[in-house]
Amino acid sequence: MIYEAATEAVVLFLLFVGFTLGLSFWLGRKAQSSAGYFAAHGQIPWFVNGIAFAGDYLSAASFLGICGMIAFYGYDGFLYSIGFLAGWIVALFVVAEPMKRLGKFTFADALDAKFNNRGIKFAAGISTLVVSIFYLIPQMVGAGVLVQPLLGFDHWVGVLIVGAVVIMIVVTAGMVSTTWVQFLKGSLLVVFSAILTWMILERGFEVKSGGGDGHEFRRISVLRQDIDSPGPLAAMSGWDVLPRDGSWAETKHEFVRLKQADTGQVTAWLVEETNNAANVTLVEAQTRVAQNGQPDLVNGLEKGIKAGEPQLHPVGWVKSLPDGQQKTGPLSMPGFFRTMQQSEVVVWRNEKVKAADGSTTTVYYPKTTPGSEVLRPGEHPKFAGIRGDDIKGKLNFLSLMLALFCGTASLPHILIRYYTVKDESSARKSTIVGIASIGFFYVLTLYLGLGAMTSGAMDVTDSNMAAPLLAKSMNTWLFAAISAIAFTTVLGTVSGLILASAGAVTHDLLSSSFGWEMSDHEKVRVAKISSVIVGAIAIVLGILFEGINVGYLVGWAFSVAASANLPALVMILFWKRVTSQGVIAAILVGMVSSLGWILLSSDTFETVYGLPAQDAWTPFTQPGIVTIPLGFLTLIVVSLMTKGHQSVETA
């Protein structure tokens, strides 16, 4: 895929970052005390705070991950949208007002309001740190993913830039500047997504046979016997069939490799059965070969870096429209889905083939899919379980949806935003504004994703780039704007996370748990130092985790947050017999069990350790459905067991 560094993109990007930093320094003058640094003196207007919720919440994963997942697999990505939004209902109806009433700076304050117990502060502080760092990884990876095509830097440079800029924002002005950055980014994201959606609807669908670069993908009818033996291909003179040696004989789909006699270029083709057993259709696929110490090959040629040099072709198009139409023209919002439902689209899947010489070939092949299948849940491999008979697949799905529902109200960086407004009424109103803007955005994600799927601009190797590439298929300025916004998206979310972590270290761990005596001024200084340290950790992790899908990493962060924090948060509000030991135990058990589950799951085995998935210890990958109830159970049991102690202590 070609990403020439566009001058417009660089200019817009620098403007954004420059403006953001300028704003930070300007606002930073006002925030010297710890009340100002951590909670913006509680003086943020509720409307601004509400949009900042959106800026905080709509992370790189929401924007890039969900759009990418919809663009590649259809409806399944939208399940995340639904779950992410539903979580706000828990936040508004159950958590918002008590959080505001009980706490001061961090959510540990609220948990601990009744007990004044060091252990609770410690446990809550640790869980804040763990959840925030878990959530930081996909954000930093997303930043690297964005900078690479936008500015032409390597992944690690991108991560480093984001890290440095964010640390600067957080250190200069804390919550005040973070809030305004998030406000700015939240509004821009929603507005530009709306513009993009409008352009998608105006453009409508058009039948094509290739992507935006004009390359038409070929289909050749051949005799089965021709491709079963190596040698010249009868149907195409000058093309040789290569022997199916090594792992090429064991692929899940049937591929055949053809070599052009004159140029020596090797291409891969998917073998499609026809009604007649003697005939097959060869469908042009794309390949990328990663070899040790040598440049990558794309479609048999050395991968270029400049325009015009060999690259993978951009993909994603409509194959047929209802009633034999060629072009729809502008569509209405419901008409968009109605048309898609009856169309056929070409989406791309891939399969990896390892050769004996250590090189790995990834074959990307087209799959013609009816629109009705694209618009139903269960196409993504991670969700395919709901179509099977195995109860584990269904439990995995229920578990994820439960974690998304419970996770939002347990995310520390969202919870601290309740301390930036003046009272409970403002907390409530800003949550409603947040729900409105976030909900509007999530409705748009389905249009953006499906628009990207049919834009002819998709990069087969990277689903995270779907939204910016969709914009690129419209025009370069829009690409620049969307990329710059996606980048500020990362900035906004990462600053919120780092601030939440710094607050946890300063208040919950150092000051409350270890009993450091600090003046107000020192607290701010300590928080700034911890921001730098957490920021540095985030940079390192962002570089290490390059190439991991940003979407589902966030799902894990939600699972850990929900398992560790939600039981304590909810039970303190609704059950009078909670004891401090119960709270501590619930947080620790929830955190350790969900983390452990994730680390022992098949996903982690496969993508992180590189071990076979079937060796994993856990029956399915998403922990929520087991570990969230476990957290509640622990809290109740331990509270009942320690009932006596508590009354003695308080007396």
Add this chain to the structure above:
Amino acid sequence: MESRNARLGLQLFCVYLLLYGGFVLLAAFSPATMETTPLAGINLAILYGFALIVGALVMALLYGALCQGESAASDSAAGQSANAKGASAASTQEDAQ
């Protein structure tokens, strides 16, 4: 005031929980139902999904409207006193420096 808001919040929460639970269970145990197109040629998965998002907003607005009616006076009073406290705390902190 707090208890009334909390009770209202819980009631609305339960309503939404049923809606969301219905969606998730339907998707998990009867994915074929999600593929049917009951309205305007759009399938149930999209209709239900959009309804969950719009429903969340409607219920949030409803909650906001019902809470405010009763507690506006006490809220603003509490807000002002909290403000005053915040301001005095901030000024003492600055004095101390």
